[in-house]
Amino acid sequence: MAKYLLLKHYRGAPDPVNNVPMDQWSPEEISAHMQYMNDFAARLEKTGEFVDGKALAPEGEWVRYDGEGRPPVTDGPFAETKDLIAGWMIIDVDSHERAVELAGELSAAPGKDGKPIHEWLELRPFLTEKPSTTECPHR
Amino acid sequence: MNEVLLRSLIPSVLTVLVRRGADFAAAEDAVQDALVEALRVWPADQPRDAKGWLITVAWRKFLDATRADAARRRREERVEEEPAPGPAPAVDDTLQLYFLCAHPSLTPASAVALTLRAVGGLTTRQIAAAYLVPEATMAQRISRAKRTVSDVGVSPALGAPPGRRLGEKPRARGRFDQPGDVATVLRVLYLVFNEGYSGDVDLAAEAIRLTRELAARIDHPEVAGLLALMLLHHARRAARTAPDGSLVPLAEQDRGRWDTALIAEGIGILQRALARDRLGEFQAQAAIAALHADAPTAEETDWVQIVEWYDELTRLTDSPVVRLNRAVAVGEADGPRAGLAALAELDASLPRHTAVAAYLHERDGDLATAARLYAEAAHKAPNLAERTHLTRQAARLNTRGRH
Numbered sequence: 001m002a003k004y005l006l007l008k009h010y011r012g013a014p015d016p017v018n019n020v021p022m023d024q025w026s027p028e029e030i031s032a033h034m035q036y037m038n039d040f041a042a043r044l045e046k047t048g049e050f051v052d053g054k055a056l057a058p059e060g061e062w063v064r065y066d067g068e069g070r071p072p073v074t075d076g077p078f079a080e081t082k083d084l085i086a087g088w089m090i091i092d093v094d095s096h097e098r099a100v101e102l103a104g105e106l107s108a109a110p111g112k113d114g115k116p117i118h119e120w121l122e123l124r125p126f127l128t129e130k131p132s133t134t135e136c137p138h139r
Numbered sequence: 140m141n142e143v144l145l146r147s148l149i150p151s152v153l154t155v156l157v158r159r160g161a162d163f164a165a166a167e168d169a170v171q172d173a174l175v176e177a178l179r180v181w182p183a184d185q186p187r188d189a190k191g192w193l194i195t196v197a198w199r200k201f202l203d204a205t206r207a208d209a210a211r212r213r214r215e216e217r218v219e220e221e222p223a224p225g226p227a228p229a230v231d232d233t234l235q236l237y238f239l240c241a242h243p244s245l246t247p248a249s250a251v252a253l254t255l256r257a258v259g260g261l262t263t264r265q266i267a268a269a270y271l272v273p274e275a276t277m278a279q280r281i282s283r284a285k286r287t288v289s290d291v292g293v294s295p296a297l298g299a300p301p302g303r304r305l306g307e308k309p310r311a312r313g314r315f316d317q318p319g320d321v322a323t324v325l326r327v328l329y330l331v332f333n334e335g336y337s338g339d340v341d342l343a344a345e346a347i348r349l350t351r352e353l354a355a356r357i358d359h360p361e362v363a364g365l366l367a368l369m370l371l372h373h374a375r376r377a378a379r380t381a382p383d384g385s386l387v388p389l390a391e392q393d394r395g396r397w398d399t400a401l402i403a404e405g406i407g408i409l410q411r412a413l414a415r416d417r418l419g420e421f422q423a424q425a426a427i428a429a430l431h432a433d434a435p436t437a438e439e440t441d442w443v444q445i446v447e448w449y450d451e452l453t454r455l456t457d458s459p460v461v462r463l464n465r466a467v468a469v470g471e472a473d474g475p476r477a478g479l480a481a482l483a484e485l486d487a488s489l490p491r492h493t494a495v496a497a498y499l500h501e502r503d504g505d506l507a508t509a510a511r512l513y514a515e516a517a518h519k520a521p522n523l524a525e526r527t528h529l530t531r532q533a534a535r536l537n538t539r540g541r542h
Contacts, residue, residue: 001248001270048249048280051272092272094246128522131386132333133343133372134424 001092003051004099006106007122010058012083017118018111025112033117036109044091044102055087090126099123140181143348145189149174149260150352152193154232161201163239164285167257169201175262233258234356237349241327242288243320249284250327251334255342256281259349265340324353325365325421332369343373354408363412364422370405371428374398386528390437402432423452442472459489467495475502493519494529501536510536 022030044050059077066073089106093099103121111117149170156166173196177189186192240254252270255261261269267277332346350366378392409425427448434440449465452458462485470478478499485492497512513533520526 003271045273045276046279046283048252048272048276048283050276092248092270092276094248127520127526130335130380130524131522133335133376134329134333134368 001094002096002099003090003092003126004103005122005124005126006089006091006103007124008086008088008119009122010084010086011081013120013122016111016120018113018115020112022111029110029112029114032110032114037106040106040109041089049091049093049098049102051090051092053087053089056085058084058086096125099125140178140185142178145174145177145181146260147348147352148190148193150233150236150258151231152190152197153257154236155194156197156201158232159198162289164282164289165201165204166197167285169197169204171256171262172200173197174260178262231356233352237324237353238320239288239291240284241324242291243323244287244291245284247327247330249280249287250323251330252277252280253284253288254327254349255331255345258352259345261340261345269334269340269342321357321359321362325361328353329365329421332372343369343376347373360412360415360417361419361421363408364419364425367405367409367412368421368425368428370401370408371425371432374401374405374432384524385531386524388528389431394435397432402429405429406433418451418455420452420455423448423455427452440471442468446472459485463489463491463495467498470499470502475499479503490519490521491516494525497529497532501532506536506539 022033025033041050041053061074062076062078063072063074091099091102093102100123103123107119107121108116109119152173153166153170156169157163161169170193173193176196177193236258237254240257241250245253252266255266255269256263263278263281264274266281267274270277272280328346328350331342331349334342334346336343347366347369350362350369354362354366375389375392375397377398378394378396379387381387405425406429409422409429412422413426427445430441430445430448445468446465449461449468452461453465463482466478466481466485469481479496482492482496482499487493493512494516497509497516500506500512501509510533513529513536517526517529517533520529
């Protein structure tokens with residue numbers, strides 16, 4: 001099994017096909033969208049492939065160390081930041097093909113007029129901690 | 140409480156329930172419930188007859204679950220006729236359990252999870268922690284696996300249990316059936332071994348325990364070969380990782396930290412298996428591990444023989460990964476140029492191809508190329524430890540002469 005991160009972006013992904021922002025949808029369309037996401041996660045739990053899923057607030061800030069004895073510096077949020085993560089789902093699947101298939105399904109969540117959004121999701125494999133024991137026999 | 144002892148009883152308790160007429164999926168759930176109760180109760184009050192306790196509790200859990208299930212009313216009536224819990228029969232169905240849990244209709248991940256629970260006696264929580272998934276996800280993976288094997292068929296050997304009424308349908312599903320293919324069981328145990336150590340369960344040690352149990356029940360050179368392979372790799376475990384968690388390559392390992400008792404045992408098992416002249420891939424892999432384990436120093440490694448074993452292994456598996464590892468061995472036996480020539484015949488997109496190329500170029504004295512390839516290999520590394528190791532190799536070459 002291999003773990004993959006499905007990243008959903010507020011900004012930074014190529015435009016979806018059904019490109020109407022959520023605040024222009026009807027409340028029922030929003031409910032249908034949320035229901036689709038919840039059902040998707042529930043289904044993956046049933047297939048034994050679900051690991052985690054969380055949403056992120058769109059507003060955040062940058063933080064960095066500012067030297068010994070000084071509080072960290074904060075900055076932002078920057079309206080111009082290109083890439084803004086909206087949330088993630090982590091799946092544990094048998095193959096890369098399966099990960100792509102599931103990302104495709106998630107991207108079909110309904111949006112305006114109940115039609116699939118076709119939004120772009122970013123699919124990133126996890127690095128494991130260590131190689132498996134017999135993988136590198138000269139080790 | 141001895142948790143390993145407790146775990147070792149689980150498969151025989153499960154097979155007793157199935158022999159008494161419980162279907163596999165329900166019996167397995169009942170045994171898991173009994174196991175969880177044992178883990179809770181035993182530390183304060185361990186029963187004298189541990190197995191008898193487990194059978195009694197598991198059978199009670201099974202009856203409770205069956206009674207609670209109104210839709211299974213007819214089965215309940217039948218169950219009431221089953222003999223009262225008594226001494227366990229002497230028949231050992233554990234081998235059939237291994238085959239069922241590694242059934243070819245299961246995905247590798249499902250077979251691993253089911254084997255660890257039903258044969259290994261681990262709790263769902265422990266298995267979930269070891270594979271870094273939520274407990275609910277692992278529970279679903281296991282119950283799907285049980286549904287899959289429940290459809291597999293019936294064992295003519297076990298037949299219909301006593302107490303079945305005329306006209307009743309035979310309980311055909313989920314019984315231990317065909318003897319199965321040893322190779323599928325070995326693949327599952329190999330996967331468990333390679334998972335190593337995470338969560339609170341040492342899966343490598345657990346895989347060794349399960350392979351030992353299997354080897355005690357079936358006389359097969361590849362089972363012995365896999366056990367030898369595991370022991371020989373496990374013997375080097377302490378030396379393979381530095382205190383900071385970084386990888387220590389074989390040539391740089393402190394051989395004084397290798398477990399010589401495990402090595403001796405592994406070599407003994409391997410020699411007896413090889414003497415039977417039925418070579419298989421696990422015996423060949425174990426032979427390579429044995430040649431490494433047997434060398435007093437890295438320089439004294441018998442690379443010529445290792446290349447010969449890789450030739451055998453290539454013949455047995457025709458795996459590109461084996462050919463890649465062979466190129467490394469050729470580089471040691473016949474020099475880096477020969478290794479690079481062997482590497483040139485392989486698909487450059489193979490995992491670790493770039494890392495091997497970097498190593499062979501360094502050995503050949505082309506340090507600039509080696510440094511560039513190490514950095515490239517680090518970028519492609521499939522895990523953190525290898526990425527860090529390869530980045531260090533690149534850094535070492537890039538900063539040479541600067542300190």
